[in-house]
C-alpha cells in the first residue's frame with residue numbers, strides 16, 4: 001500500500017452491493033459482495049464490512065453509487081434517499097443517512113450510472129472528455145454521464161432507460177415489461193425483456209439468433225436520441241447485455257445507419273469503434289466509480 005489515504009466505495013444494486021476500500025483500480029485493499037435483501041440487514045452488513053477494516057485502513061470519505069431513483073438534491077429533506085423504486089422494501093430508504101450516521105465522514109452520493117461514469121472519467125474510457133454518456137443495459141437500463149465537465153443531475157437525474165422508442169409491432173409483437181411505460185427502452189430492451197420475449201436468458205441465445213439484431217436495433221435508436229439530444233463525445237455501453245460480444249459491433253453499425261450521415265463528426269461516421277465503446281474498467285466501473293465519488297467528496 002503506497003498511500004495513507006483510503007476511500008470506501010459502495011455500489012448499491014438491486015441484487016447485490018459491492019463494497020471496496022482503496023484509491024483506484026490498481027489499489028483496492030479490501031472488497032466484498034453483499035446480497036441485497038432487506039434495507040436493515042443489507043445496510044448493517046455494509047457497515048460491518050467497513051468497520052472491520054477501520055483500524056487498518058482508516059477512511060477519508062465514502063462514496064455511494066446507488067440504484068434508484070434517488071434524491072440527489074442537497075436541499076431536499078429526502079436527500080440521499082432511494083425514493084420511488086418498485087423494489088420491495090426499498091422505497092423511501094435513507095441510504096446515505098444510515099452510512100453517514102455510522103461513520104460521520106464526508107459522503108459522496110449519486111446514481112449507480114453517474115458513479116460508473118465518474119470512475120470511467122478518472123481511470124477508464126472517458127479520460128480527457130467533458131461530455132459523455134455511460135449507459136448500462138442489464139436487468140435494467142440506466143444512463144448517466146457528464147455534460148460540460150459536470151455529472152448530469154438536473155431536476156432529478158436522467159432516466160435514459162425510460163425514453164420512448166419506436167416500436168414496430170409487426171417486427172416485434174412483444175408488449176414490453178416496464179411497469180410504468182410498458183414499451184419504453186427498458187421495457188423492450190432490458191435483459192428480462194429479452195428473456196420474456198424469447199423464452200430463454202439473453203446469455204443463452206445463440207450468436208446468430210434474431211434477438212441480437214433486434215436488441216441492437218433498440219439500442220441504436222436510443223443512441224440516435226442521445227447523440228442528437230446531448231452531443232456526447234463518447235458513449236460507454238456497459239452491463240450484462242450491453243457488454244455482450246454480440247451487441248457492440250451491431251449497435252455501432254445500426255447507429256451509423258439510423259443517423260444516416262447527418263451528424264457532421266468523423267467520430268461517428270468514420271471512427272465509431274472509438275465512439276461507442278465498452279467500459280474501460282469492465283465490470284468494476286461501478287464500485288470504482290463509488291470510490292471516485294468518495295475521493296471527490298473527501299477533497300471538498
Ligand code: ZN
Pocket residue numbers: 161162178179180181182184185186187
Ligand atoms: Zn419505462
